[in-house]
Amino acid sequence: MPRIAYVDGQFVRHGDASVHVEDRGLQFGDAVYEVWAVRNGILFDSEGHLARLARSLAALQIKAPRADQSLMIVVRELMTRNKLKDGLVYLQISRGVARRDHPFPAHSRPSIILTARPMNMAQADARAAKGIQVQTRPDNRWGRVDIKTVNLLPNVLAKQAALEAGFQDAWFIDGSGMVTEGTAQNAWIVDSTGTLRTRPATHAILRGITRDTIIKTAQALGFAFEEKAFSRDEALQAREAFITSATSFVTPVIGIDGEKIGEGAPGPIARKLRETYLSQQTSVKKP
Ligand SMILES: Cc1ncc(COP(=O)(O)O)c(C=O)c1O
CATH class of the missing domain: 3.30.470.10 (Aminotransferase class 4, branched-chain amino acid transferase, N-terminal domain)
Structure with a gap:
């Protein structure tokens, strides 16, 4: 066909x-x-x-x-x-x-x-079950990445560099050492106190549609949640980390720059959010 x-x-x-x-x-x-x-x-x-x-x-x-x-x-x-x-x-x-x-x-x-x-959804699900490793890279994008324009060259180059270095993706780090987001996904952690955190939706990130739905899902599930930026070190000390996007849904991040997050395996909160998100979306037929 x-x-x-x-x-x-x-x-x-x-x-x-x-x-x-x-x-x-x-x-x-x-x-x-x-x-x-x-x-x-x-x-x-x-x-x-x-x-x-x-x-x-x-x-x-x-x-x-x-x-x-x-x-x-x-x-x-x-x-x-x-x-x-x-x-x-x-x-x-x-x-x-x-x-x-x-x-x-x-x-x-x-x-x-x-x-x-x-x-291939089986492959996407297998990737999520395994978790991915990311490499941090300086965020060298323009100041209005909240607008979903096709100007993705810094994202393309960061992803390529991360793949060539043996990682599955990259996380951008701003001038203050805080994580902004992934090359095509929003970045999240479950911090050392058990609170879910993702960066506030300013001009510095693309406000993911999946991110917005996951915020509602997390709140409905009763998870503690805060819109607050986190540093690379906080991510390394976190209980869990994950990414959200239309292409990855919720996918656990198990390592940063070659260092493990938690046990170095997908965590229960990311798994629960992914399952809940997929079942919510597929159970309601959209007009
Ligand atoms: C830079 C960036 N951040 C975040 C996202 C996630 O957005 P969404 O959940 O709407 O797919 C994307 C998606 O393409 C993106 O390119």
């Missing part, structure tokens, strides 16, 4: 899909994106991702090219055409095509790209 993409109003074979050479997403990174997880044919946290998309577009003064409902019709059609049961849906909206020049063009129509790809 051929993979199908969606580009500016048309469903096309993935291999034939293309954008204009003067698309501002390509020329300037003048574009935003979203990623949804799909499990058992269910789109996770769909409203949260749409709300963040609206915030990202507004921050860049790009007019939403489609209303949410109409966009979701396209997303669902893409899932159907790709027979997507377990996987990811990627959306990118750029300011559109215009003669290359820095200022916003007077008239441009935002471009939409949507792609879907399967994900």
Whole structure:
């Protein structure tokens, strides 16, 4: 079955899909994106991702090219055409095509790209059952990483460096020695007092949609929780650490820079949050 993409109003074979050479997403990174997880044919946290998309577009003064409902019709059609049961849906909206020049063009129509790809959930679950090791790297990103733009080069380079050094991912550290987040995930610990901690959602992190849902889940489960930054040393002294994102759900972090966290194995709180999150998402059919 051929993979199908969606580009500016048309469903096309993935291999034939293309954008204009003067698309501002390509020329300037003048574009935003979203990623949804799909499990058992269910789109996770769909409203949260749409709300963040609206915030990202507004921050860049790009007019939403489609209303949410109409966009979701396209997303669902893409899932159907790709027979997507377990996987990811990627959306990118750029300011559109215009003669290359820095200022916003007077008239441009935002471009939409949507792609879907399967994900092996058994492999993702096995990775979570084992836990991952991260490497810390200086956070050298721009000051508005709260906007979900496609400008991901520091994230790409940090991930690549971490993989080449034998780790599974990287955690960014800010100028004060505090963990900001992962290359494509929010960072969490269960600190030495048993309190769940993740960094407040300022301009220094992307406010993950999974993070927001996990905060509610943790509170509903009665876990102590605080939005408070933590240092690399606090993470090393923590009982547990984990990451959250649409692509990893909740995945335990068992080591940092080659040093173990706790027993060096996934902890009970991360495991409970992952199980609860997956069962909540897959038990409620989203509109
Ligand atoms: C830098 C960064 N932080 C956090 C996240 C997690 O966000 P979400 O839970 O919405 O996937 C992502 C997701 O792509 C990300 O790129």
